[in-house]
Amino acid sequence: MITNPSGCVPNCIMDTLVHDPSLATAGFPPFGANGLAFNSDESVLFVANTGDDRVLKIRNPHSATPTVTVFAESLNGADGLVFDKRSGLLWVCANQADEVVALNDKGRVVAKLGEFRGINRNGTPDGLLFPASPVIVDDEIFVTNLAVALTSPTPTNPDGLGDEPEEDVRLWTISRMKLPHGKD
Numbered sequence: 001m002i003t004n005p006s007g008c009v010p011n012c013i014m015d016t017l018v019h020d021p022s023l024a025t026a027g028f029p030p031f032g033a034n035g036l037a038f039n040s041d042e043s044v045l046f047v048a049n050t051g052d053d054r055v056l057k058i059r060n061p062h063s064a065t066p067t068v069t070v071f072a073e074s075l076n077g078a079d080g081l082v083f084d085k086r087s088g089l090l091w092v093c094a095n096q097a098d099e100v101v102a103l104n105d106k107g108r109v110v111a112k113l114g115e116f117r118g119i120n121r122n123g124t125p126d127g128l129l130f131p132a133s134p135v136i137v138d139d140e141i142f143v144t145n146l147a148v149a150l151t152s153p154t155p156t157n158p159d160g161l162g163d164e165p166e167e168d169v170r171l172w173t174i175s176r177m178k179l180p181h182g183k184d
Contacts, residue, residue, distance in 0.1 A: 018058060020068040025051030029077065029096075037081035037090060046071060046090055048078040055081070055092060055103065072107035082134040082141070084179065091141060093131040100131055100143055100177070113141070113177045116165065123170025130166060136179070145173045 025032035028051055035048030038061075045061040047068075048054075055078050057071035072078075077096030084091060089102040089110065098116035101109045114128035129147040136142075149166040 017061060018066045018068060022052075022054075022056055022068055022070070023047065023049065025049055027051030027053070035079055035081040035093075037083045039083055039090075040085045040088070046081050046083070048075075048081050048092060050077055050079050050095065053078055053096075055090070055107070057107075072103050072109075075101060075109075077130075079131070080133045080143075082136050084136055087179070087181075091134050091136070093134055093143060095130045095132060095146065098128045098131065100128070100134060100141065102180075111180050113179075114143070114175065119165055119168045123168065124173050125165070125169060128175055129169065131175070139179050139181075141177050141179055143175050143177070145169075145175060147172055 023033040030051055032049045032051055033047050034050045037046045038044065039046070042062070043060065045058040047056040047058060049056055053073065053075050054070055055072040055075060057069050059067045059069070072092075075092055076094045079093040079095040081093075082091050084102075088105060092101050092103060094101055098114065100113045102111035104110045114131065116129050117126040120126050125145045125147050128143065129145045131143045132146040133144045134141055147166045147169040149164050
């Protein structure tokens with residue numbers, strides 16, 4: 001369910017914008033609708049569904065009858081979204097793939113940024129590890145490395161490290177990457 005706050009103050013009244021089963025998930029990680037971004041003219045609201053590895057498209061979000069469709073699929077852990085008004089690309093954090101991808105107006109991946117290269121000695125991720133919360137400033141994209149272990153720590157390795165890289169993170173980071181120029 002997506003809601004719209006009307007003049008929100010304490011004791012805020014929320015209006016339902018759209019209620020659609022595609023906003024929920026039975027997948028992993030166990031959260032569905034988890035990231036919002038409008039296109040340039042605000043005629044489309046994009047919604048990441050993390051557990052279903054999808055980005056949904058809500059047309060006419062300001063109307064009485066918005067429609068929900070699948071915009072892109074197979075984005076491993078689609079999370080935070082940001083729309084680049086200059087290029088017309090939608091950037092999506094694929095948290096399970098440890099990368100950020102750009103989608104064109106047809107929902108096709110046209111660029112990929114980042115990768116996970118391990119944990120540094122100081123406990124920081126080298127590269128991207130469960131990226132989230134993208135923000136574009138000028139020609140750069142900033143992304144948090146959420147790096148939260150989604151499973152219980154189980155150090156079964158002989159070196160005493162956890163089974164998941166996120167278990168070994170001690171310091172969290174923000175990554176900055178240059179955006180590629182041009183449209184697909």
